[in-house]
Every structure is written in structure tokens, then in C-alpha cells.
Amino acid sequence: MQLDFHQVDAFSKYAFRGNPAMVYRLDAWLGDELMQQIAAEHNLAETAFMVKEGSHWHIRWFTPAAEVPLCGHATLAAAQVLFEVYSEPGESIAFSCKSGPLSVSREAGLLVLDFPALMPQAVAVSLELEQALGVSVVTALAADKLLVVLDNEHSVRACRPDFAALARLPWQGVIITARGDSHDVVSRFFAPAIGVNEDPVTGSAHCSLIPYWAQRLNKSMLSAYQCSRRGGELHCRLEGERVKIGGHARLVASGRLWLGAA
Template identity: 85%
Template sequence: MNLDFHQVDAFSSQPFAGNPAMVYRLDAWLADELMQHIAAEHNLSETAFMVREGSRWHIRWFTPGAEVALCGHATLAAAKVLFELYDEPGQRIEFICKSGVLAVSREDELLVLDFPALSVQPLAVSLELEQALGVSVISAMLADKLLVVLDSEQSVRACNPDFAALARLPWSGVIITARGEAHDFVSRFFAPAIGVNEDPVTGSAHCSLIPYWAQRLKKSMLSAYQCSARGGELQCRLEGERVMIGGQARLVASGRLWLEPAGSER
């Protein structure tokens, strides 16, 4: 058995920017252990596997260390692969996953994720959190991930966490965010507990970021920038209980994973 893979830089129109994801379009599911080994082999923040089920695609995502329940950039990458390489018809693809039904639509040059909006609950700021991040925290909230508000974009960019200390905290991932200078808000995302010290651009983090900033700024359409080393632009909308997260994507590589014994297939 040998498998074709495709690498996409999500939330970027250019190669070597945005967030890289590996995508596998399968005819049937592989064993969970094998998918985890494949994700570890690629060693990107996320590898997406998908299998058609009726009119939808069932999608699963693996970091190098664990399966996750929701991933934005690898879903964007999967839609890019289906539209561009496998001639998926129409303007909208629906995915099913552990978090429910998701969709990606083509809107001009953008691919737009349709994801659930997640509300946040206030959380006391602990000394351990501030020490792990190495910055002063304005406030903290909890949804599926910890959301931490800092005082400025400069503080977000300068944050240099202690990843070992972050991994010991009781959350799978930590978002830091602040008002932006050229964008409505900026953010970064750290998840050392699941094998990703810093994710370059994190669509799923915006499920809580968009409702939070929409309420704070009294607007439903927002521009966002994730200011990791690679960086990524996101065009965001709050629509009731859903968030729309738009971005471009660039196919950068395709190849084949050889699982047969050496020399058995060429």
C-alpha cells in the first residue's frame, strides 16, 4: 500500500508562509496507529486524513503527537486539495468530524471556513500562567483552549514562552491576543502539550477569538493576523453561532508515501 500526499501552505498566497499542512485523500480509513505514525513522520503541526461518506467528507487531524478534535488550517488545506487536484464540484464542501459538521466555501480568491463560534468564560490569572508565558496578562478566559489577553501587539510578538512550563498547565493549547496595529486583532497559539510548540496560523483558535473581539470592538467583520514567524492573514466574520474564517492557500508539494517493502513497487 502506497499513499499520495499533498502539502498546502494555508492562510497564505505564497509558498513558505502561512501554516503548512499535509493532506491525504483516502479510499478507506487506515488504522489509528498508522495515521499517527504518518503524522509524526511528516512532523508538521497537522496532517489531515479524509474519506468520502455520501456527499460529505469525513476528516480527521493528527499532530505529531496526538489526534485533535478540530483544526482550521488543515481543513482549509483539505478543501484546497479537493478543489484543485481532485476537481470537487460546486463551491462548497462539507466535512464531518468529532466537532460536528464543518464547511469550506470558495469566495473569489478566498477559501472560507464555516466553523462553530465558541463562547469564553472568565478564568483567574495564575502566577504559573504568567511565569510560563513570561509576560503580564490582562485577562484570561477558557473555551476549548485558554484565551489570554495581553496589553499590545508588541507584547504578543515579543512573548517567549517556557514551553516545558506551558505543557504542564491543564490546557491543550494557549492563545495569546491583543488589539492589532494594522489589523483588528493579532494572536499567537502555543500547544506544546500535544507536540506543537507554536502553530504558525490556527484557524480553530479563531472560533473563540472572533466572538471575543466582535463583542469588544462592536463589529462583526474583522481582520486578523497571527504573528508567528511564518505569519498569516485571516478575514473573519461572526454570523450568529458560526464564525467564517477566510484565507488563501497555496499547494506547494505532492508526493507518495511508500509503505510497501523496499523495491516492491516503482
């Protein structure tokens, strides 16, 4: 069996920046174990698999170590592949996933994710958390991920976490964030418990980041930058219980996976 794959750098206009994701458009689902093996083989933060079901695309995402319930950059990548490679008609693509309905639309040169807003709630700051991050924490909050507020952008950029210690915390992932110097919001995201020490650009993290900062800054449209080594820019707005997350995407590679005998 042969399967075509496409690699996209999401949340960037340029190759080798943003967050790389592998995308497979399937005619029918593969077994869970096989999809996990394929994701481990590619060894990117996420590999997306999608199958057309009626009027929408059912999408699933796998890190090298586990399936995840929601992923922004790989959804953006999947939409880019459908539009660019497979000439999907229209200006919007409907997806379904374990976290509910999603969509990606083309708006003013951007691909815009429509994701659920997840307002985080305050939690206690533990000594284990501060030791794992190696920084002084201003505030800690939680939704589906732990959101940690630091003093400033420099503190976010300078953070050098103990990934083994982070993996022992009771959270699938940890976001660190602060007000930005040139953007409204800066952040980084760590998820060593699911095989991703640091994710270059994390769309799903902004489901919590944007409601939090929109409330703090009293504005619904925010510019965000994830200041990982590769870096990525996100154009965000809060619309009620939804977060719109816009970005660019760049197709960088296509190829064929061979399963079984050549």
C-alpha cells in the first residue's frame, strides 16, 4: 500500500519556520496503531490524518507518542493541503474531531481556525512547578492545559525548563506567557509528557491564551507570537465562545509512504 503525505510549515509565510506538520488525506481510516507508528516515523510534533465523512472532514492528530484531542497548527496544515494540493472548493472547510466541530476559512490572505474558547481558571502555584520551569511564576491557571503567567517577554524567552520534571506534573502541556514587547501576547508551550519537549507554534494553546489576555487587556483582537526557536505569528480574535486564530502556511514537501512490500 502507498500513501501520499504532505509537509506544511504552519503559522509562517516561509519554509523552515513556524510549526511543521505532516498531513495524510485518506480514503478510509487506518488502524490506530498504524497511524501512531506513522506519526512516530515522521517524528514531527503532529501528524494529521483526515477522512471525508459527508460534508466535512474528520481529522485526527498524533504526536510521536500519543493521539491528542485538539491541534491547531496541524489543522491549519490540513486545510492548506486540501486547498493547495487537492483544490478543495469554496472558502471554508468544515472539520470534526474529538473536541467537536472546527472550521478553517480563507480570510484576507490568512487561513483562520475557528476553535472553542477555553477560559482558564486560577490554580495554586506549586513549588514543583516553579522548580520545573526554573522561573518565578506570577499566576497559574488551567483549562485543558496549564497556563503560567510570567513577568515579561524576556522571562518567557529565557526560560530553560527541566523537561523531565515538567513531564511529571499532572498536565498534558504547560503554556508560559507574558505581555509582548512588539505583540500583545508572547508564549511558549511545553509538552514532554506526550513526546514534545517544546512545540514551535501551538494553535490550541491560544484557545486559553486569547480569552485570558482579551479579558486582561480589554480587547478582542490580539497579535500573538510564539517565541520558540522557529517562531510563529498568530492573528487572533475572541468572538463569544469561539477563538479565531489566523496564520499563514507554507507547503514544503510531498512524498509517498510505502507500507508492506515495495
